[in-house]
Amino acid sequence: MSVLTRDQGPESRDHEIAVHVRGYLMVFGILMVLTLVTVAVSSLELPHGPAVAVGLTIAAIKAALVAAVFMHLRHERPIIYAALALTAVVVVSLFGITLWTETDGHAPGTRFTAPFTVAEPPAAGETH
Numbered sequence: 369m370s371v372l373t374r375d376q377g378p379e380s381r382d383h384e385i386a387v388h389v390r391g392y393l394m395v396f397g398i399l400m401v402l403t404l405v406t407v408a409v410s411s412l413e414l415p416h417g418p419a420v421a422v423g424l425t426i427a428a429i430k431a432a433l434v435a436a437v438f439m440h441l442r443h444e445r446p447i448i449y450a451a452l453a454l455t456a457v458v459v460v461s462l463f464g465i466t467l468w469t470e471t472d473g474h475a476p477g478t479r480f481t482a483p484f485t486v487a488e489p490p491a492a493g494e495t496h
Contacts, residue, residue, distance in 0.1 A: 392438070395437045402426055406423060
C-alpha cells in the first residue's frame with residue numbers, strides 16, 4: 369500500500385481504495401467458488417484416498433489465498449517466506465512420519481475408537 373504524498377489528492381486515494389476493495393471482493397468470489405467445488409467433489413463419491421487428496425488441495429489453495437491477500441503476506445519480506453516455508457516443511461514432515469509409522473506395521477499403532485469408548489485388546493494371534 370502506498371503512502372499519500374502532498375501531490376496526491378482525495379481522488380487518487382479513493383481510486384486506490386477501490387482497487388483494493390475490488391481485489392478483496394475477487395478473492396472472496398474465488399473462495400466461494402472453491403467452496404462450491406468442495407461440496408460438488410464431496411458428492412462425487414470418490415474413493416477415500418483421492419477424495420481426501422482433492423479436498424486437501426482445494427483447502428490449501430483457499431488457505432494460500434487468504435494468507436496472501438487478507439493477511440497481506442504477498443507484500444512481506446523474504447525472511448517471512450522462509451519462516452513460513454520452514455513451518456510448512458515441519459508440519460508436512462510430522463504428518464508424514466505419523467502416517468508412515470501407522471502404515472508400516474513396525475510400530476504398535478493406534479486403535480482409533482468412537483468417543484468415550486474403550487478399545488478392545490488385540491486378539492492373541494494378532495500382531496499390530
